[in-house]
Amino acid sequence: MDEQQRSTFLQSASRFPPPKGIKLYYGTAGFRTDASILQSTAFRIGILAALRSLKTGGAVIGLMITASHNKVSDNGVKVADPGGEMLTQDWEPFADSIANAPDPDSLIQLIDEFAKKEGIPLNGTKAAAILLGRDTRPSGESLVEAAKQGICSVNGAIAIDMGVVTTPQLHWMVRTRNKDLQASASELDYFDQVSTSFRCLIDLIPKTSYHGIGKLIVDCANGVGGEKLQVLKEKLSWLDVEIRNTGKQGILNEQVGADYVQKDKVAPQGFGGPDVGIRCASLDGDADRLVYFTIITKGNNQINLVDGDKILSLFALFIKDQLSILTDDTYEYQPRVGVVQTAYANGASTKYLKDLGLQVIFTPTGVKYLHEKAQEYDIGIYFEANGHGTILFSDHFLCWLEDRKSTEKCLEKKNAAKRLWAVSKLINQAVGDALSGLLLVEAILQHMGWSVDNWNELYHDLPSRQLKVKVADRTAIVTTNAETIVQKPPGIQEAITALTVKYPQGRCFVRPSGTEDVVRVYAEASTQEAADELASCVAKLVD
Numbered sequence: 338m339d340e341q342q343r344s345t346f347l348q349s350a351s352r353f354p355p356p357k358g359i360k361l362y363y364g365t366a367g368f369r370t371d372a373s374i375l376q377s378t379a380f381r382i383g384i385l386a387a388l389r390s391l392k393t394g395g396a397v398i399g400l401m402i403t404a405s406h407n408k409v410s411d412n413g414v415k416v417a418d419p420g421g422e423m424l425t426q427d428w429e430p431f432a433d434s435i436a437n438a439p440d441p442d443s444l445i446q447l448i449d450e451f452a453k454k455e456g457i458p459l460n461g462t463k464a465a466a467i468l469l470g471r472d473t474r475p476s477g478e479s480l481v482e483a484a485k486q487g488i489c490s491v492n493g494a495i496a497i498d499m500g501v502v503t504t505p506q507l508h509w510m511v512r513t514r515n516k517d518l519q520a521s522a523s524e525l526d527y528f529d530q531v532s533t534s535f536r537c538l539i540d541l542i543p544k545t546s547y548h549g550i551g552k553l554i555v556d557c558a559n560g561v562g563g564e565k566l567q568v569l570k571e572k573l574s575w576l577d578v579e580i581r582n583t584g585k586q587g588i589l590n591e592q593v594g595a596d597y598v599q600k601d602k603v604a605p606q607g608f609g610g611p612d613v614g615i616r617c618a619s620l621d622g623d624a625d626r627l628v629y630f631t632i633i634t635k636g637n638n639q640i641n642l643v644d645g646d647k648i649l650s651l652f653a654l655f656i657k658d659q660l661s662i663l664t665d666d667t668y669e670y671q672p673r674v675g676v677v678q679t680a681y682a683n684g685a686s687t688k689y690l691k692d693l694g695l696q697v698i699f700t701p702t703g704v705k706y707l708h709e710k711a712q713e714y715d716i717g718i719y720f721e722a723n724g725h726g727t728i729l730f731s732d733h734f735l736c737w738l739e740d741r742k743s744t745e746k747c748l749e750k751k752n753a754a755k756r757l758w759a760v761s762k763l764i765n766q767a768v769g770d771a772l773s774g775l776l777l778v779e780a781i782l783q784h785m786g787w788s789v790d791n792w793n794e795l796y797h798d799l800p801s802r803q804l805k806v807k808v809a810d811r812t813a814i815v816t817t818n819a820e821t822i823v824q825k826p827p828g829i830q831e832a833i834t835a836l837t838v839k840y841p842q843g844r845c846f847v848r849p850s851g852t853e854d855v856v857r858v859y860a861e862a863s864t865q866e867a868a869d870e871l872a873s874c875v876a877k878l879v880d
């Protein structure tokens with residue numbers, strides 16, 4: 338690096354000293370911690386994002402400031418790669434080391450060494466572009482400012498601020514700008530694409546089987562999803578949707594949102610007796626997770642949860658149906674369909690998907706792993722039980738589909754091709770997206786003429802329980818086999834297995850969270866009491 342670049346780094350880095358005595362690391366979904374100690378991280382990851390853009394030949398890179406479903410006082414920093422997917426895992430160690438560099442000199446040394454190793458030009462001869470976005474957290478504005486200063490301290494790099502957006506919108510813009518060379522892919526383009534493809538799916542519903550499916554009420558976690566869903570509602574004025582928890586009154590993620598509803602299995606605030614039986618959905622704070630639910634009875638907040646596994650099952654069923662209209666067993670091209678889950682997937686969902694004849698694969702927690710796996714298929718469908726997931730289509734499959742869509746003579750087959758095409762446009766192929774996912778659920782339910790109860794009856798969840806345990810050092814727990822087996826400390830796995838075998842259909846695992854300072858315990862068994870008991874016994878083991 339030349340003297341001018343070094344002195345720019347020195348000057349700017351000295352304005353963002355790192356917090357003392359705290360080790361930060363790029364976890365399941367980027368850096369995430371109390372917002373008050375993230376300024377230096379946002380600045381430094383701004384630099385990293387610019388280097389990533391230079392390394393990828395000037396591709397647009399995304400930098401999102403969000404802590405998703407965490408409490409409002411937290412925030413986070415994560416990077417989106419050129420395809421809109423999470424930052425390549427190869428760069429995470431570099432992210433960790435620069436976030437923790439104690440002073441500007443050591444930071445510059447790390448950048449210099451890394452740039453040399455990766456062959457990244459730091460002389461300003463190449464351009465780099467970073468799209469910035471943030472959720473509605475009050476701390477977001479100053480963290481975006483810090484990230485901008487990091488980006489602009491790299492020769493040739495520019496920052497483009499997209500303002501308050503959902504996480505998936507930012508990932509979509511990054512992907513679209515790079516992939517379609519649509520240099521200006523904006524939020525408006527996102528809304529246009531999503532609403533047009535949704536309308537297309539609805540128009541393709543055979544008139545004979547069209548049924549109205551009634552009102553949908555959406556809990557927006559008091560986050561960014563509220564204002565964005567409002568835009569979609571205005572574009573799709575005939576869509577019967579009521580939007581609640583938009584953040585005008587309540588607190589972000591506090592007793593609202595997809596994480597709360599899925600983990601605690603209760604209705605969010607703002608929902609109650611009059612909503613019994615109505616189809617409801619919850620987004621999380623940055624609108625990348627989606628779950629559905631119905632309130633069971635007046636007077637309590639008990640719900641029937643329709644989680645990410647069931648969304649996955651609905652999508653998989655629809656895609657399989659459309660594919661079977663398009664191809665039969667004798668057809669020369671058989672698209673490979675893969676379904677990707679994590680150990681948190683309810684065992685009943687895995688059985689349902691396998692019984693459908695689909696290939697089911699498991700990865701560790703975190704969409705970066707699921708996404709990577711799903712990319713290996715012509716159609717890769719992935720979901721975490723918490724409602725984060727999407728569908729990926731290979732370029733090869735989309736070329737084939739485009740051809741079938743235009744050349745097919747049989748109307749039924751042509752329409753199946755058009756439906757799959759519309760799904761590929763509606764679903765956000767960069768990352769799980771609660772808004773586009775919600776529209777796809779709504780379109781499929783309308784297509785099937787299904788109520789939320791019909792959908793929920795696809796299979797019955799095995800009773801399960803999730804607990805969080807605060808421990809002194811969660812990193813002491815090391816797991817293997819897609820996080821289902823504890824390797825360290827010794828003896829724990831044997832004890833978990835000994836407890837689990839006592840319960841019919843028992844399954845249990847523990848792992849350190851990558852986003853919160855806790856160890857998570859998951860247990861499943863044939864009754865709720867058994868699942869609760871197994872989870873609490875295992876929680877005591879790790880405590």
Ligand code: NG1
Binds near residue numbers: 365704857
């Ligand atoms: P951690 O905290 O590592 O369990 C949580 C979710 C992940 C993923 C990330 C990112 C569970 C059990 N874990 O990760 O699935 O969504 O947050 O938001 O829901």
Ligand code: ZN
Binds near residue numbers: 405406621623626
């Ligand atoms: Zn989220």
